[in-house]
Amino acid sequence: MKKLLFVVMGVLALLIGAYPLIYAFVESKNTFLGSKSPELLHSMIWTTAFFAHITFGGLALFIGWRQFGSSFRNKYLKIHRIIGTFYVIAVMISSVSAIYMGFYANGGLVSAIGFICLGLIWFITTLAALVEIRKVDIIRHQQLMTYSYACTFAAVTLRLWFPLLKNITGNPTDSYIAVAWLCWVPNVLIAYLINRKVAVA
Numbered sequence: 001m002k003k004l005l006f007v008v009m010g011v012l013a014l015l016i017g018a019y020p021l022i023y024a025f026v027e028s029k030n031t032f033l034g035s036k037s038p039e040l041l042h043s044m045i046w047t048t049a050f051f052a053h054i055t056f057g058g059l060a061l062f063i064g065w066r067q068f069g070s071s072f073r074n075k076y077l078k079i080h081r082i083i084g085t086f087y088v089i090a091v092m093i094s095s096v097s098a099i100y101m102g103f104y105a106n107g108g109l110v111s112a113i114g115f116i117c118l119g120l121i122w123f124i125t126t127l128a129a130l131v132e133i134r135k136v137d138i139i140r141h142q143q144l145m146t147y148s149y150a151c152t153f154a155a156v157t158l159r160l161w162f163p164l165l166k167n168i169t170g171n172p173t174d175s176y177i178a179v180a181w182l183c184w185v186p187n188v189l190i191a192y193l194i195n196r197k198v199a200v201a
Contacts, residue, residue: 010065012156017062019155020054035106046104049097057094057155060087064149088130091148095123107177114180121188122151143195150191151184158183 023031033041033050040046064087066072073080102116129144161182165175 006069009153013061013065013153016156016159017058017060019159020051020058023051023054036104040104046101049100053094053097053101055094056090057098057152060090060094060152061155063087063090064152067145068149084133088126091122091126091152095119095126095151098122105180107173107180111177111180114177114184118151118154118180118184121184122148125151143198146191146195147188150187153187154184157187 023033028034028041063083067080067083067087096119099116099119102112102114102119105112105115125144125147129141129148132144133141158179161179162175165178165182166172169175
């Protein structure tokens with residue numbers, strides 16, 4: 001069961017990690033950008049933040065899942081460190097962009113706070129994980145990276161929750177407001193339970 005869940009996580013991470021490629025083939029009006037005002041779309045700062053967020057966030061999602069699994073880490077430690085370096089850089093760029101974008105989130109103040117909190121937790125846990133590995137505290141590093149990737153995986157859970165809630169409620173706006181929190185809070189709680197189980201073991 002554990003291996004099956006890991007495979008499912010990996011497949012979803014790879015699929016959604018490649019999602020930014022859609023912007024090279026699909027007209028903007030038929031993507032998330034179609035929900036934004038012309039004024040915002042003409043803002044160089046916002047559009048730069050948006051593409052930085054989806055590009056580097058997609059990269060973090062795409063490569064981050066492979067970091068889990070002790071057999072891979074133990075056998076390919078050098079590769080683990082290389083992937084980890086790229087992951088941290090990608091998250092730093094994407095999370096800062098996400099925090100900025102949060103102030104312009106669809107759904108108003110409630111969703112804005114949700115996405116800004118996600119960006120802050122994502123940034124802090126990843127940076128803290130880097131600090132811990134430099135202190136050679138491997139257990140703490142792994143725990144913090146579990147939280148970090150739980151935030152990264154919000155890109156997947158957002159795309160699962162939103163269509164589900166929208167179909168149930170028939171209200172895209174309220175669904176998006178709820179998803180601003182649902183996409184990451186349960187992920188972080190699951191990460192907490194995983195870390196607690198590992199700590200007890």
